[in-house]
Amino acid sequence: MAASSLFPRLLFLLSFTLYIPPSSSSRSVPPATAAATAATPAALASALAPGLPPYKPGPITTNGKNYTKACDPARFADLGLDMADFLYCNSSLGYAERVRDLVGRMTLVEKIANLGDRAQGAARIGLPKYGWWSEALHGVASTGHATYFGDVVPAATSFPNVILTAAAFNETLWKAIAQAISTEGRAMYNLGHTGLTFWSPNINVARDPRWGRVLETPGEDPYTVGRYSVNFVRGMQDVQGSETTDDPHTRPLKVSTCCKHYAAYDLDNWFGVTRFDFDSRVTQQDMVETFVRPFETCVREGDSSSIMCSFNRINGIPVCADPQLMSQTFRDDWQLHGYIVSDCDSIEVIYERQKWLNGTPEEAVARVMKAGLDLDCGYGPLNYYMNFTESAVKQGLVRESDIDNALKNLYMLLMRVGFFDNIPAFEPLGTNDICTEEKRELAVDAARQAIVLLKNDDNTLPLDASKYKSIALVGPHANATEAMIGNYAGIPCRYLSPLDAFSTDADSVEYVQACDVKCTNDSLFGPAVAAAKNASATFIFVGLDLSIEAEERDRMDLLLPGSQTELVNKVADASAGPVILVILSGSCLDVSFAHENPKIGAIIWAGYPGGEGGQAIADVVFGRYNPGGKLPITWYKNEYIEQIPMTSMPLRPVDEFGYPGRTYKFFNGTALYPFGYGLSYSNYTYGGVRCFSSSVTISLDSTEFCKPLSYKEGGNASTCPALKIDELPCKETMEFDVGVTNHGTRGGSNVVIVYSKPPAEVADAPLKQVVGYQRVFVPAGGTAKVHFSLNACKALGLVEKTAYTVLPSGTSTIVVGDGDVAVSFPVEVQFQL
Numbered sequence: 001m002a003a004s005s006l007f008p009r010l011l012f013l014l015s016f017t018l019y020i021p022p023s024s025s026s027r028s029v030p031p032a033t034a035a036a037t038a039a040t041p042a043a044l045a046s047a048l049a050p051g052l053p054p055y056k057p058g059p060i061t062t063n064g065k066n067y068t069k070a071c072d073p074a075r076f077a078d079l080g081l082d083m084a085d086f087l088y089c090n091s092s093l094g095y096a097e098r099v100r101d102l103v104g105r106m107t108l109v110e111k112i113a114n115l116g117d118r119a120q121g122a123a124r125i126g127l128p129k130y131g132w133w134s135e136a137l138h139g140v141a142s143t144g145h146a147t148y149f150g151d152v153v154p155a156a157t158s159f160p161n162v163i164l165t166a167a168a169f170n171e172t173l174w175k176a177i178a179q180a181i182s183t184e185g186r187a188m189y190n191l192g193h194t195g196l197t198f199w200s201p202n203i204n205v206a207r208d209p210r211w212g213r214v215l216e217t218p219g220e221d222p223y224t225v226g227r228y229s230v231n232f233v234r235g236m237q238d239v240q241g242s243e244t245t246d247d248p249h250t251r252p253l254k255v256s257t258c259c260k261h262y263a264a265y266d267l268d269n270w271f272g273v274t275r276f277d278f279d280s281r282v283t284q285q286d287m288v289e290t291f292v293r294p295f296e297t298c299v300r301e302g303d304s305s306s307i308m309c310s311f312n313r314i315n316g317i318p319v320c321a322d323p324q325l326m327s328q329t330f331r332d333d334w335q336l337h338g339y340i341v342s343d344c345d346s347i348e349v350i351y352e353r354q355k356w357l358n359g360t361p362e363e364a365v366a367r368v369m370k371a372g373l374d375l376d377c378g379y380g381p382l383n384y385y386m387n388f389t390e391s392a393v394k395q396g397l398v399r400e401s402d403i404d405n406a407l408k409n410l411y412m413l414l415m416r417v418g419f420f421d422n423i424p425a426f427e428p429l430g431t432n433d434i435c436t437e438e439k440r441e442l443a444v445d446a447a448r449q450a451i452v453l454l455k456n457d458d459n460t461l462p463l464d465a466s467k468y469k470s471i472a473l474v475g476p477h478a479n480a481t482e483a484m485i486g487n488y489a490g491i492p493c494r495y496l497s498p499l500d501a502f503s504t505d506a507d508s509v510e511y512v513q514a515c516d517v518k519c520t521n522d523s524l525f526g527p528a529v530a531a532a533k534n535a536s537a538t539f540i541f542v543g544l545d546l547s548i549e550a551e552e553r554d555r556m557d558l559l560l561p562g563s564q565t566e567l568v569n570k571v572a573d574a575s576a577g578p579v580i581l582v583i584l585s586g587s588c589l590d591v592s593f594a595h596e597n598p599k600i601g602a603i604i605w606a607g608y609p610g611g612e613g614g615q616a617i618a619d620v621v622f623g624r625y626n627p628g629g630k631l632p633i634t635w636y637k638n639e640y641i642e643q644i645p646m647t648s649m650p651l652r653p654v655d656e657f658g659y660p661g662r663t664y665k666f667f668n669g670t671a672l673y674p675f676g677y678g679l680s681y682s683n684y685t686y687g688g689v690r691c692f693s694s695s696v697t698i699s700l701d702s703t704e705f706c707k708p709l710s711y712k713e714g715g716n717a718s719t720c721p722a723l724k725i726d727e728l729p730c731k732e733t734m735e736f737d738v739g740v741t742n743h744g745t746r747g748g749s750n751v752v753i754v755y756s757k758p759p760a761e762v763a764d765a766p767l768k769q770v771v772g773y774q775r776v777f778v779p780a781g782g783t784a785k786v787h788f789s790l791n792a793c794k795a796l797g798l799v800e801k802t803a804y805t806v807l808p809s810g811t812s813t814i815v816v817g818d819g820d821v822a823v824s825f826p827v828e829v830q831f832q833l
């Protein structure tokens with residue numbers, strides 16, 4: 001449906017929904033014009049950061065000499081100081097004592113000059129300046145103030161974008177990538193090209209397929225997103241041998257990560273509703289079950305040393321100014337060992353755009369500081385903490401001790417990453433550790449492991465390269481380079497486009513781009529059609545890029561842009577040999593037309609595969625790798641977005657408005673390709689599920705802990721419907737083995753996803769939910785055994801309307817696998833008095 005006909009219908013829906021405050025969000029907001037977006041300096045600038053001059057903090061430089069640690073006696077001598085006079089540089093003392101000494105020496109003005117991401121330091125007492133803002137979403141990125149490429153560090157390894165890496169469902173891979181990124185990050189720090197604090201990963205659940213930042217995330221499943229975050233954070237932060245110590249507040253960190261953007265933030269700019277103005281109306285049930293869950297996992301299990309609060313409001317309150325969502329949750333409930341940072345210019349957004357409580361800039365500063373915000377990222381020249389805290393203190397709005405607390409959190413972290421002392425194991429890292437062959441291979445392997453085969457009629461793929469010597473490569477992405485690295489990218493070590501890679505497999509490659517991604521001009525379709533006629537096999541590379549889906553840019557539909565569909569149909573029609581469609585995109589595309597077109601034998605989704613992604617695609621196409629990736633998001637048909645406005649937050653269907661549910665957990669319609677879908681050159685079946693036992697019995701002292709549960713009409717209420725999980729010891733585990741048999745002629749890796757289904761009589765429950773997965777290699781004709789050990793409460797628990805997480809009594813079901821090959825078995829939960 002065209003945007004023009006969609007728009008009036010959605011407005012109608014918006015003005016009657018309970019979930020949108022019509023006056024604030026949908027009506028008074030200015031349209032999404034260039035002028036309107038330009039009024040939000042920070043975010044726009046961060047989206048466009050590659051084009052802006054970077055802030056070059058360089059190494060710690062004193063009198064023209066470079067140092068990799070603040071506490072170097074020679075550095076102090078250069079400043080005319082004796083390091084022995086400064087307790088904070090005495091490495092035989094504890095971090096807390098050193099930090100107390102440092103903060104105690106600072107004047108109020110010096111303190112305030114260090115509350116922003118471009119911290120000024122204090123030369124008087126030997127404290128260097130520090131740039132906090134670096135990014136490393138899928139490789140060290142040029143986004144942010146504190147990282148730059150050039151001279152001795154021209155490039156760094158570019159891994160696939162996260163949505164693709166997620167599709168590998170391989171936790172070992174996720175962690176290995178993060179370890180490689182942090183090694184390059186640490187080397188770049190030693191060379192003065194980046195800081196040690198990386199504001200990655202992005203772990204917002206991809207609630208809606210239109211969101212422009214789906215490419216940055218691990219997808220739509222809160223469990224998977226949480227597990228991705230744990231592996232990324234552990235891979236980045238952990239120093240071997242001190243992963244767990246007695247005191248997590250002083251555990252050394254290789255580099256620091258930041259889980260963002262907390263929370264219920266997954267709308268950038270949709271029909272003029274921007275992330276700055278959006279008031280996310282969210283139920284507490286959805287908060288616990290979906291929006292907050294990955295963050296809790298990231299902090300509690302990953303021990304991430306930072307969290308970033310998001311621009312949006314939640315139920316009326318700006319997140320960064322909400323003490324309940326911030327300090328109470330992070331510090332009291334989750335025991336965050338680290339610091340809390342704002343999204344860039346959040347305080348300005350609260351003051352200027354949201355006009356929160358009609359306060360002054362000083363009141364905005366006081367509110368966020370009391371809510372627990374330690375560091376203010378400011379993109380533009382104004383940094384609210386650095387510019388308004390002094391007057392806030394003078395006006396009696398902020399206590400100096402609030403500032404001290406923030407600084408203590410910041411300097412404890414800088415102690416742990418070795419800003420003051422460096423970390424001996426990492427001091428030798430340098431140019432030889434960046435862009436290595438080993439990391440290049442890991443990046444290509446990540447894309448190979450993740451690529452998803454969506455269609456493969458009559459085993460069209462793999463192609464035998466020796467039989468297809470003259471091939472046609474057509475379409476906007478056939479020679480993709482920058483498009484392959486997506487956003488939050490750095491400078492890749494090198495590009496290997498599909499054209500480059502396929503050219504080494506075929507004797508003759510006819511390349512016709514035909515049109516760019518927007519594909520508004522069909523005048524060059526003719527040569528593409530001619531090339532297809534003449535070729536023994538035709539590859540059509542289509543999809544999206546940052547001109548269609550990006551930060552500040554949500555999509556209006558799920559279709560291929562412009563005339564890409566027409567290009568695909570014309571070329572496919574004309575092709576003499578097999579036709580393979582390759583899609584580069586972050587979020588889903590409704591390619592039903594191609595799925596149904598018998599001329600198109602195979603469809604591959606390659607996400608944004610990283611700098612050398614062309615190699616991974618060729619390896620899959622020519623059978624050097626047997627694909628095994630599975631979709632981490634539902635691929636809806638385009639009609640989905642006509643049924644539900646992006647601003648409606650509930651995950652469950654809203655019958656009143658005819659809204660379908662969201663994600664595989666609640667969407668009960670027919671998807672083009674469901675979550676967990678992905679073919680292979682082999683066929684796998686699951687069998688021999690050896691089950692622990694078919695019931696879980698929990699003994700109770702009395703029924704006083706029993707909680708009510710919503711039942712469907714006609715459902716039989718049990719005397720003790722459910723128990724609240726945090727009141728149970730929950731030691732019961734469900735152990736079982738699954739045999740995965742490969743019926744094909746090629747070895748391959750299969751992802752076994754395990755779901756639980758709540759008892760059928762429970763109302764408003766998820767259709768199913770992921771509770772575990774493993775990727776396993778199975779030789780041709782062989783069977784591999786996979787062992788699962790699931791905690792009964794975690795696997796069978798669900799979040800009630802009350803936002804309690806409960807274990808329901810009754811018969812749940814464990815489902816192993818997706819689609820036709822899935823096998824399942826019941827598990828009965830009973831409470832015994």
Ligand SMILES: *[C@@H]1O[C@H](CO)[C@@H](O)[C@H](O)[C@H]1NC(C)=O
Pocket residue numbers: 058059064065066151191192193
């Ligand atoms: C210090 O580091 C900067 C940035 O890497 C570099 O340009 C400069 O040459 C270095 N200076 C010395 C003395 O090594």
Ligand SMILES: *[C@@H]1O[C@H](CO)[C@@H](O)[C@H](O)[C@H]1NC(C)=O
Pocket residue numbers: 084090091092093
């Ligand atoms: C560092 O502190 C330790 C313990 O208090 C003390 O023995 C030592 O002399 C101090 N070192 C310096 C250089 O001041």
Ligand SMILES: *[C@@H]1O[C@H](CO)[C@@H](O)[C@H](O)[C@H]1NC(C)=O
Pocket residue numbers: 113381382383386387
């Ligand atoms: C804001 O603070 C920064 C850093 O202290 C300073 O350089 C700048 O001049 C200040 N700007 C205003 C408008 O006060």
Ligand SMILES: *[C@@H]1O[C@H](CO)[C@@H](O)[C@H](O)[C@H]1NC(C)=O
Pocket residue numbers: 479481497499511
């Ligand atoms: C492929 O893209 C690269 C990088 O943009 C460009 O240099 C090259 O000329 C392109 N190849 C063809 C055949 O157009």
Ligand SMILES: *[C@@H]1O[C@H](CO)[C@@H](O)[C@H](O)[C@H]1NC(C)=O
Pocket residue numbers: 521522523524
């Ligand atoms: C379409 O592309 C052709 C060939 O590059 C060009 O001559 C023509 O002006 C373009 N048309 C439009 C409307 O941009």
Ligand SMILES: *[C@@H]1O[C@H](CO)[C@@H](O)[C@H](O)[C@H]1NC(C)=O
Pocket residue numbers: 470508510530531534
């Ligand atoms: C057809 O393919 C051959 C190589 O197989 C090539 O030499 C020729 O230029 C192609 N013709 C067209 C019209 O693409």
Ligand SMILES: *[C@@H]1O[C@H](CO)[C@@H](O)[C@H](O)[C@H]1NC(C)=O
Pocket residue numbers: 653654655668669
């Ligand atoms: C899907 O959910 C809606 C809303 O709850 C319901 O009306 C409809 O019957 C369901 N459809 C299917 C196929 O279960």
Ligand SMILES: *[C@@H]1O[C@H](CO)[C@@H](O)[C@H](O)[C@H]1NC(C)=O
Pocket residue numbers: 459681682683743744
């Ligand atoms: C896998 O099974 C499907 C359906 O049974 C069949 O059509 C297909 O040819 C099989 N593929 C392989 C590689 O065995």
Ligand SMILES: *[C@@H]1O[C@H](CO)[C@@H](O)[C@H](O)[C@H]1NC(C)=O
Pocket residue numbers: 714715716761
């Ligand atoms: C409720 O219990 C009755 C009697 O035990 C049984 O026949 C019926 O199937 C149950 N209904 C549901 C929805 O479980």
Ligand SMILES: *[C@@H]1O[C@H](CO)[C@@H](O)[C@H](O)[C@H]1NC(C)=O
Pocket residue numbers: 170172173176445449749750775776777
């Ligand atoms: C998972 O990733 C690791 C690291 O890249 C790789 O060695 C392993 O083979 C992968 N596992 C499977 C089953 O594909």
